[in-house]
Amino acid sequence: MTGTVSDAPAARADASAPPGVPGPSAVGRLIGEPFAALRGLLARPLASYYLLVASAGLLLVIGLVMVYSATNVTTSDGGTGSALAGVQQQGLWAAIGLAAFWLAQRLPTRTYRLLGLPLLVLCMVFALILVLFPDLKAGPVSTYLNWITVGPVQFQPAELAKLALMWWGADLLVRRGDSVTRWKRLAMPLFPLTALLFLLVGVHDLGSMLCMLLVFLGLLWVTGVRFRVFAGMFAVAIAGVIVLIADQSYRFQRILAFGQMARANGCTSPDSLQGSCWQSVQGMYALADGGWFGVGLGQGRQKWSWLPEAHNDFIFAIIGEELGVVGCVVVLALFAVLAYAGLRIARRVDDPFRRTVAAACTLWLAGQAVINIGAVVGLLPITGVPLPFISAGGTALVVTLVAVGMLASFARAEPDAARALHARAPSRLARILWAPLPPLPAEKKPGSSRSTTAVRAPRRRTAGSRGTDPRRQRAGTRSRSTTRKDRR
């Protein structure tokens, strides 16, 4: 990941390059010629798109393989179930997710912006139902804690709520534009509604709430909200989490377990093994079993009912056991590429909504991965967050793939990418089968280089849209060029 780590200086060098002069970029100076090929690849207009789709696709495939590996022994246990039962279900959800990916890649941002609020309200209604009736059975509809089952379909509204919060929040913040510098404009109605959503979801599902918190933080972060707001929210969040922990004693046990893990050998004594430490320790056992190169795919031992949630929250431990440190690092690298690609998209798109959503979305996925894996490797307490793409879980997978589809459409809407796609002029069939052409960016000022525009555009855009800049203005590039002209 040397290439990605050095991304920031690279962009900076680009920014500093005199307009219109391509010149050697700082990347070249920084990391030298051996990486020229990589540099060249990264400079290609659709690099973000391919990085995103490739990493997400590989993670999805790894996920299906690992879900099969983790479930085939428990589902076939006792000869009662098929060894394929787990992966069949997950595969079905993955197919639905791919369809959702396809759809999400086609949708214009307008749709997302429109969808936000209704979906949010719907999710809150669902969450309210779950809070009020945690164990309901009424005809084909039944609820259990986080799940709502309608006929054969079972889904978690909390997962949808992540998307809803992202779309609605981004739309709201972008519409507010620079006026969010004022506390009231920022907080109303974003904060109370989000807090309400957190409360409704967090009652049963701290993990999903944490993911939503990531989304929320991502939104505010990329909007540019001041640090003291984050500090304040951090304090509130700590208080909230403490309340939720106090509400559900098992969460407290998990935290204690983490504390014990942190202490040397705390969780490895036979006594502690039986309690809340069990999962942590079994996860560690799995990682230790795997060693550097793993015991081999399908050969894991800890999935034989030793490790709870081996196919779900702790699937990374199974990866570690079967594929070793090497496999873990590959998965981490894929997540890193995904995160890099997502944030790169956010940096390159010139539409604030796309930027905000892309950033929030990427931070959510990456953050969720970090929280999950961090818990497995013993760096963080266990919070019950699934590993995106990989953990078994239908709604989560579909929602993740929707997010990736959306990111993919944003990647295509990067100015350079859009131009390249238009220049490529795909056939009508390809556009119908895969994705429509992204909107072309407005013609840029002659003389400015492509890369400069791509990097500068968002900044300049914000500059131009300070205050009560409406989205129509923001969507276009008119104001930007005007601004620049004025400046010069």
Place this chain on the structure above:
Amino acid sequence: MPTPRTPGPDPRRGRGGSDPDRVVVPLRRGGGTGREPGGLADARRYRPRGRTVRESADPADASRRADRARSAHDSERAEPPRREPTESRRTGRGGSGSAASRGSSAGRGSASRRSAERAEPTGRRGSGGTGGRSQQEARDRKRARQSAERPRRGAGRTTASRGAKPKAAKPKAAKQPKPRRTAPASGPFRGGVVRLGSPGRRLRLGTVVVLVLFTVIAGRLVQLQLTDAHAYATKALQQRLWTVPLPAARGSILDRSGTVLAHSVESRYVFADPSMINDAAKVARQLSPVLGVPRSTLEKQMRKQTLRNGDPLRFVYLARGVDIPVGDRVAAMNITGIGVKQDERRDDPGHDLAANIIGSTGYDLSGLTGLEAEYNSLLRGTDGVRKYEAGRDGVEIPDGYHEEKAARPGGSVQLTLDRDIQFEAQRALFAKLNHLNSDMGAAVVLDVKTGAVLAQASYPTYDAGDVGASTTEQRTDWASQAVVEPGSVHKAITIGAGLQTGVIKPDSAIPIKSTVTKGDTTYQDTHWHGNVKITVPGIFAYSSNVGTIAVADKVGAQRLYEYQRKFGLGAPTGEGMPGEADGIVRPASTWQGADHGSIPIGLGVAVTPIQLAAAYAAIANDGEYVQPHLIEQTVGPDGAVTKPKVASHRVLSPSVAAAERKAMVAVTTVPGATGLSGAVDGYQVAAKTGTGQRVVNGSYQRGNIESFIGMAPADHPRYVVAVFAHTSGSGEGANMGPVFQQIMRFALGHGKVPPSGAKQPSFRVYG
């Protein structure tokens, strides 16, 4: 970190101009962005312009505000109600309500608005009481003054930081965000407007943070492998390793024909977890008919209990060793808290058949008494062990570690017992002794030629399948463990010694008086006689004490003692039963007084029934003593057959033995003889009755030990049958005669021994 080699505009400054964050920067840094090298000059220029720009209009700023005004107009469609107050406040203060005039008034409007914005999030200055407009304006003005002063203070710092810039300007990813992060809170901005952070920078910072987090996790994985992995993996393996003992099937105990006397069968045990049973009465009602255990017992067993350590009782046996179908039926009931597991049961198909010899086993099927205990190590075999990796639920993991040491099943013990003769012996003994209300008895059937014990019955006995219900007396094998004074049956040894030593001849007539006194005791016979000459058959037939003592006198104490030992008295026979008694035979040197009279007639000497049976077998076997043995052979786990060594030695010459046998036939033939009740039709039976006593706890037991030992056919004996019993009567072994007769007749028939057909010899009792 290479520094930018190409001279050019400072990247930091260059960006500062175009950075959206720094829209306000013109206020601070003026229009100098990107055009001039930074430094003090820049900072100096900044101060006055910062104020001017804010107060009046920078062209770029003004146009942006115009844009904003336009866009605000547009966005009112999006949120008209919310927009309204803001707009009115802003425009109102500017002195104009029309959209057209906004452009010109925007300078002031925005300035005051920014002041208000600053007031809102930073402090509670403005939030406390938003009073009238004039107050507000006054405050604004005051703030404007303050803010005009503040940059002056801040400018110094800005200048300072600028001065340090060439260093900081290095394209260093990690440090880059730093100044930005601190910027909003630091000097010059405190008085300025609240700004939004730059998305670009924040995204880059976010990228770095996320990638660093992933790197930390990767580092943690590596660290784990380098440090704790081995210990964890070892513990994990230990945890997954299941060690299952593979119990070796216990060997069988067979009779001489290979029929099973005791063996192990697979069975089931039914257990309960009382903590999981809520309605014990209902469960008991369901289980009772299946298990055959009373409902009340089951219910009591399934009662919830708390152990001494405070834990609830989680396991209790409801039934052990139940048949597999019963276990299956219980399992099929699928009752919560009731479980069925594999068990092994020691099955004795004959129940009390040879139970005293076979003995019993405990719950773990190790032998406790009898041959089960004696041959435990052979029967038990060697338990195997299976070690394998398994899931938490015990399911073995394929391809996991697996080590299996197969169990070596136990060997078998084949007895010399014939179960039919054994049965008959037990039956006959039981029938008689039960009738007599006896408290102990024994019957032994020996094969004369081989010394094999064909039957060894004890009374009372017990059901080997229900050891728990038995008493010690019931479990004792009296044939090898009862130490009794034999009484008259000992006379065969005395007479045998006399004949072998030649002090008497088979046809001798020994002159005797009616009584004889030894020490302080006077001995007499039960059949009264005066001074007569008594023949050897006569001594046997009437069990003459006086005659026997006379013979013993001729033999001498020492030689009699030697013959006692030769006949196998005073030492365990080693037939194979554990705990066999020695008996008591006193060396001649210790004899004194009455001993010279009592020992020859079987008092003052103690024997076990098996010892005497073996002694008679020596007479039957033409004088060759063959060690009696109960064990035909042992079959090891590998099939190796081991036969016990059978010792033998000569006691009497064949002719002497034949003569004595012949004389002993008188016991069952001579009219008025003691053993008539033991006669077997069609066979010549050489026998002897006896009446002795048994010492229990240091004193003689009330009642007598009646005995009857005989062999048939007398001319060519096949079997020796010895019957001993404690009875309340005083009859000279007469009570045991019928028992002997039944057993002997059965044994002869079972052994397909043809009746001799020879005429019963006639005996002269008195010569």
